[in-house]
Amino acid sequence: MEHLGTVFEMGKAICAPLLSLKENEDILDKRIEELSCRERDVRADLEREKLQYGKTPKREVELWLKNVQNTKDKVHDIKQKLGEVSWTHIRLRRHLAKEVEEKIKKAVELKENGRFQEGLVVDLLVGSIETFPPIKIVGETTALKNLQKIEECLMDDEVGKIGVFGMGGVGKTTIMTNIHNNIKNAGTFDRVIWVTVSKESNLKKLQDDVSKELGLSLFNTEDALCRSAEIYRALKLIGNFLLILDDMWSTFPLKKVGIPEPNEEHKCKIVWTTRSEQVCRGMGSQRTIKVDALTKDESWTLFKEKLGTDFVLSPEIEPIAKAAVEECDGLPLGIITVGAAMRGVDDIRIWRNALEDLKNSRPDLEGLKDDVFSCLRFSFDHLKTQIHRDCFLYCALYPEDALIGCDSLIEKWMADGFFDEIEDREKAFDKGYTIIHDLKDACMLEKGENVPRSFVKMHDLLRDLAIAITRKSHQFVVNVHSKVGKFPSDENLMDDVIRVSLIHSRVEMLSCQSKCPKLSTLLLEGSRLGNIDHLFFEHMQNLRVLDLSDTGITCLPQSLSNLVNLNALLLRDCWRLTEVPSLVQLRELRDLSHLEELSMVESKWKWSSNEDRNGRGAGVEDIVRLMHLKKLLVDFVDLSAFSSYVRSGHSQGLNCFLLRVGDDEFFELQEIQEVFNSRECLVSVSDSDCVNSIAFPTSNITRLMIAHLHNLSAIYMEEPTQGDNLANLKYIHIRNCPKLKYVFSVGWFQTLQNLEVIIVDDCRAMEEMVVDMGDMGEANNNIPITLPRLKRIELYDLPNLKSICKRTLICSSLEQIVVICCRMLKMLPFSINSLPSSLEKINGSGRWWDPLEWDNANTKMHLQPFFSNSVTNRKKIRTSQIVQTMVSNWKKIKNDSTSNSQSVQTSVSKGGKKIKNDREPKEKQNTS
Structure with a gap:
């Protein structure tokens, strides 16, 4: 009977989570609803602070919001699984029941942590709130006169809406950029907002662009009326604002976007620039200002400037040059491009030919005015080589006013065969950057404003020219931001097409109806694509570049294997992608110019070993076979697959x-995109059970991030073999690895010659950060270790840490040391003879700092001025929160029945530990 009683109790304990599952599901719903309310309040406060004062969220707030969203996503997955799993699957349902209990605790904890008594925001935003880089106004008399007229209207209280019009390339945007900067510096308005409208804009895109400048998030709001209400509310909060709408092509009611009409109630002003006076009238402009072309003298001055200030025209050439300038008809963009094309030419025969070309280059292109485009066509025809012209035309595949990443652009040029004659990848890349430099030098491309130098943009007139040229030859189909919902299907039209761009289009499905035998580039980034017919790629054997980034596709069709010439397959941000055909079938993808990039991070595809996939889909072994791969961004399904890849040496x-x-805690989406365009080598491993050690890369790696590996005991411990070192490692962050005792052996630690930051947080078993595995006696400890670039050491919640390193460290660049809750650490690894001269701050508690032991009495005296006691009111607040939570839970226990008290006490104990252990990393709490 005793045995039966024991079995009964065991069964009761096993089934307990299942018995309370339904009740806990209801509790979880309530807790998530409460958390969501707190989240909405926080977001509303952030929007108000951003709009009224231009302030940005603290990093701890951003991290909290990210954790809230992650928790909500996981709860959604749990509830979905519960709805799919049969009640007969006891083991799985019991596991899910435990997850429900954990998520209840997590939701409560997050809600408590979302109070932020010390505020949500910090310093001012950058971007549109700041002034733009100054752009020189050409033709001072004419342009300054136009600028003065516009500024006078802005100062007139009776004028709220101002229309500025003039032909393309005449300088409207340049004038408004200068006005933007002048007004911003003068502080006349509370906010100056700039939105580029462009030809391809629609109501939704315009609302998105305005909301982006305001810092609003409208991604979850599809209803146009609700979106306009949000924008209206935000603009009302700002009060006195100036809104500049650049490059408008059609009229629209302001109220549909959410923009208030300027009047006595709304003290704001709106300026739009357009090529059409009719648009100004349709928008109800109270003042309309025409931007005139340059005078003859202004045109000649600008032309000579573009030829070069040190270049002198001979008496024979000068009249020819002046005649060439007259062909540009006072259009600044035309004068600039023609001047750039003729820079350095001193042969009269070439000048005579150029003038003849200008007169005869009136483009026979439908819908384009001869006087606007003749000089631009001349500049295109006079680019250095055919490759330059092809590369220029390729840029027209991107949306109007788009910022084009140089690295991404060159990658596509290379994949599309522009530099096939260059076998070395780096040399081909150098060639691409040289061409971009030449196109900017010829004024055919512009440097992207307010962004790093690695972006360019295309003037809308030059893009129009490029599209017109390619349309006439039937080689390009460009339908970006298009309402067309299907792939072009006219076989007669598509026979000669070599490039198709449907970026941000409404195409939802690719059917098998189109035959495109010459198609080499297909761009579908950001489209509504969700499905691809399994036969779609059957007749596209020449395709070399396929960009499906940021689409809703769930699987790639088997006909992908027919793309024998495919060089680039881009799948960035394909969140729903779950099935990829085996790369083994894409033999030519490896055996042509070879697959050199694979980026699938942030998609739902996670790589495992081929054996685990039972022959279905691509696995780790397929990656290892890509011997010419140079860039790889992927997620692994588990540590086994990750270690398998690392051990391959690939x-x-x-x-x-x-x-x-695992779930990455270290990267935002924008940071991942920056990695793709860099030469960084990063590893991020988290949320996984593992054996006591894992294979990590032993070379190339620049950043290593590890979190929540519950069984990990050591990282780089065995001594490095010949050729192995971590010389490139710059950043290491380790968090919440409860069994981790050591990080590095001395042998590995000595190779960290470029390490800049090391952060170790909440590793409660850690005893020594660096351990001497050789055990060669005390004499060995006298040999110092030099880390010349180390700037920061941060140690948090390491209660058993006794030593950072027993050897002396020489760190000439060290700026900051943070030691929080490391009560057993009695010495810092610095000697009086090797103190870092660059040191700025040491953070820690006085109880830790005061009893520290030193090699020399003078060492502490030298370091004392840099010490700052880190115990702040934040600690008291955090401690108070934990105490309040535990007191509340204890009262709950007392009210429960005696029979349940023991289990509830266990839950509270675990809950208290959970609160303490899962603190956000960027908000270090000082509870001890």
Whole structure:
């Protein structure tokens, strides 16, 4: 009977989570609803602070919001699984029941942590709130006269809406950029907002662009009326604003966008620039100002400037040059491009030919005015080589006013065969950057404003010219931001097409109806694409570039294997992608110019070993076979797959990688995109059970991030073999690994010659950060270790840490040391003879700092001025929160029945530990 009683109790304990599952589901719904309310309040406060004062969220707030969203997503997945799993699957349902209990605790904890008594925001935003880089106004008399007229209207209280019109390339945007900066510096308005409208704009895109400048998030709001209400509310909060709408092509009611009409109630002003006076009238402009072309003298001055200030025209050439300038008809853009094309030419015969070309280059292109485009066509025809012209035309595949990443652009040029004659990848890349430089020098491309130098943009007139040229030859189909919902299907039209761009279009499905035998580039980034017919790629054997980034596709069709010439397959941000055909079938993808990039991070595809996939889909072994791969950004399904890849040694041949396991706590989406365009090599491993050690890369790696590996005991412990070192490692962050005792052996630690930051947080078993595995006696400890670039050491919640490193560290660049809750750490690894001269601050508690032991009495005296006691009111607040939570839970226990008290006490104990252990990393709490 005793045995039966024991079995009964065991069964009762096993089934307990299942018995309370339904009740806990209801509790979880309530807790998530409460958390969502707190989240909405926080977001509303952030929007108000951003709009009224231009302030940005603290990082701890951003991290909290991210954790809230992650928790909500996981709860959604749990509830979905519960709805799919049969009640007969006891083991799985019991596991899910435990997850429900954990998520209840997590939701309560997050809600409590979302109070932020010390505020939500910090410093001012950058971007549109700041002034733009100054652009020189050409033709001072004419342009300054136009600028003065506009500024006078802005100062007139009776004028709210101002229309500025003039032909394309005449300088409207340049004038308004200068006005933007002048008004911003003068502080006349509370906010100056700039939105580029462009030809391809529609109501939704315009609302998105305005909301982006205001810092609003309308991604979850599809209803146009609700979106306009949000924008209206935000603009009302700002009060006195100036809104500049650049490059408008059609009229629209302001109220549909959410823009208030300027009047006595709304003290704001709106300026739009357009090529059409009719648009100004349709928008109800109270003042209309025409931007005139340059005078003859202004045109000649600008032309000579573009030829070069040190270039002198001979008496024979000068009249020819003046005649060429007259052909530009006072259009600044035309004068600039023609001047750039003729820079350095001193042969009269070439000048005579150029003038003849200008007179005869009136483009026979439908819908384009001869006087506007003749000089631009001349500049295109006089680019250095055919490759320059092809590369220029390729840029027209991107949306109007788009910022084009140089790295991404060159990658596509290379994949499309522009530099096939160059076998070395780096040399081909150098060639691409040289062409971009030449196109900017010829004024055919512009540097992207307010962004790093690695972006360019295309003037809308030059883009129009490029599209017109390619349309006439039937080689391009460009339907970006198009309402057309299907792939072009006219076989007669598509026979000669070599490039198709449907970026941000409404295409939802690719059917098998189109035959495109010459198609080499297909761009569908950001379209509504959700499905691809399994036969779609049957007749596209020449396709070399396929960009499906940021689409809703769930699987790639088997006909992808027919793309024998495919060089670039881009799948960035394909969130719903779950099925990819085996790369083994894409033999030519490896055996042509070879697959050199694979980026699938942030899609739902996670790589595992081929054996685990039972022959279905692509696995780790397929990656390893890509011997010419240079850039790899992927997620692994587990540590086994990750270690399998690392042990293959394949990563040593890469010049850029991001290898991830688990839910990443370290990266935002924007940072991942920056990694793709860099030469960084990163590893992020988290949220996984593992054996006591894992294979990590032993070369190339630049950043290593590890979190929540519950069984990990050591990282880089065995001594490095010949050729192995971590010389490129710059940043290491380790968090919440409860069994981790050591990080590095001395052998590995000595190789960290470029390490800049090391952060270790909440590793409660850690005893020594760096351990001497050789055990060669005390004499060995006298040999110092030099880390010349180390700037920051941060140690948090390491209660058993006794030593950072037993050897002396020489860190000439060290700026900051943070030691929080490391009560057993009695010495810092610095000697009086090797103190870092660059040191700025040491953070820690006085109880830790005061009893520290030193090699020399003078060492502490030298370091004392840099010490700052880190115990702040934040600690008291955090401690108070924990105490309040535990007191509340204890009262709950007392009210429960005696029979349940023991189990509830266990829950509270675990809950208290959970609160303490899962603190956000960027908000270090000082509870001890």
